[in-house]
Amino acid sequence: MKLAERVQSLTPSTTLAITAKAKALKAEGHDVIGLGAGEPDFNTPSYILDAAKKAMDDGLTKYTPAGGIPELKVSITDKLKRDQALTYSNEQIIVTTGAKHALFTLFQVILNPGDEVIVPAPYWVSYPEQIKLAQGNPVIVPAEEANHFKLTPEQLKAAITDQTKAVIINSPSNPTGMMYSEEELKALGDICLEHGLLIVSDEIYEKLIYTEEKHVSIAQLSDELYNQTVIINGVSKSHSMTGWRIGFAAGPKEIIKGMTNMASHSTSNPTSIAQYAALAAYKGSEEKVVEMKKAFKERLDVLHELLLEIPGVKCAKPSGAFYLFPNVQETASLCGFSSVDDMVKALLDEEKVALVPGSGFGSPENVRLSYATSLEQLEEAAGRIKRFVEKHQS
Template identity: 75%
Template structure:
């Protein structure tokens, strides 16, 4: 039976592929260090787990409103007011099955066939695929490493056509960990307002920042940009709740209404007990969240210092998320490989270190390393990578 063309055009997730291979090697008894994971290695804070248990004990296990329970919506609204001084109403919020579902649903209700979304590269692997699933066209814009992989107003302006509907901004970024400053966002915002382009602001890593800089949402920079922006966020990364699948979108009430209507015909509602867990995440203590952030900060500093000592590896220190995105083109060449993808495969086969090739993120000279694992594992991984290169070099 022939499958739908929209599915046949999809590119498999490189993150999931490398993770699957690493798991297979582990199952065979190999000592694999997997640095491909896009999730914290900490357990969900106890008060969140207890809140979910309590909701089940209290019988809160039935259908909920498609757009999320009102209490959780209010908690999200209060969080946005406290953190970014942004005011939203219940009509401007939808709770979704993870931030990924929020993005997917947004593109489904936003795009007509052939309409374009500007996707700065390196990008999170699902952005272009979700645009394609909505029959839109992802316009990938290659950013420069010397500009910290960030979209500039000039690059944005050059990429706009009469079919451009939206642009995606991800800060802090997956895979690079880089952040946009207030001034950079203002300059991008001016171009978006000039051409009436919707801004999709993915802020899922906003709580994982390791410098004195504060997270800035482009929606808070002016009333006009507030109206022009849909914010995507969730509790997966900030509260180590990846498996709970709770995200949300905020913005224009007509867009949110359409997203809620679509959700009502596709998923019915986010899982009830997960919503009560998310409610506890946003109304309870942030002590565990801060402990996790501090641990990630230490790991980043250590792993970055180890990597830049490795021959052929070049890496600017990121400011947020929990990834490093080094350029290893020279390392691959030193080892006798024509490209980074083959280098990554050989590293996994020979040294049992699993990295994600940058080609899956639109940047074939780089690799993504997640430091969401112990310092001991990170140090051992750095040693194995160095050994692999030096052995091949000699």
């Protein structure tokens, strides 16, 4: 049977493919260090686990409203007020089956065939694929490494056409960890307002920042930008709840209503138990979040220094998330490989270290390393990479 064209055009997730291969090697008994995972290595905090258990004991295991339980919506509006000084009503919030599903549903709701969405590269691997599934066209705009991989106003303006519907801003970014400043967001926002573009503000890493910089949502900057922004967020990264699959979108009522109607015919509702767990996450103390962030900061400092000791590696230090995105094109050339992808495959085969090639993020000269693993594992991985490079140089 021939599959639908929209499925045939999809590119498989690079991160999931690398993770799957690393797991397969581990199952064969190999000592594999996987630096591909996009999830914290900490367990979900116990007070959240307790809330989920209580929900089960209390029989809260039935269908919920398609857009999420009202209590969780209220806690999300409280969080947005507390953290971003933004005011939303419950009608402006949808709880989704992870932030990924929020993005998928949003693109389904706002895009008509041929509509364009500007996607700065490097980008999270699912952005272009989700846009294509909604019959839209992702317009990839390469952000310069010299500008810390951030889209400039000039680049944004040059990419806009009569078909442009929206632009994605991911800050802090996956895969780079870089973050936009208030001034940079204002400059981009002015252009979006001028051309009537919807802003998709992916803020899933906003709690994981390791510098003195403060996270700013573009929706905070003016009433006009507030009205043209859909915020995407969730508990996956901030509270180590990737498997619970709870995200949310906050934005204009008509968009959220459309997303809720679509969710009612797809997922019915996010998992009831997970919603009560997320409710506890947003209402509870952030002590565990702070502890996790402290550990990530230590790992970042150590791994960044170790990478810079490897021949050919160039790597700016990021502000947030839990990734490093070094340029290793020179390293690959020094080692005799024709591409970074080939080097990454050889590294996994020979030294059993799994990295994600930057080609999956629209940046083929780079690799993504997740430091969401123990310090000991990171130090061992860096040692293996250095040994690999030195062996292939000789």
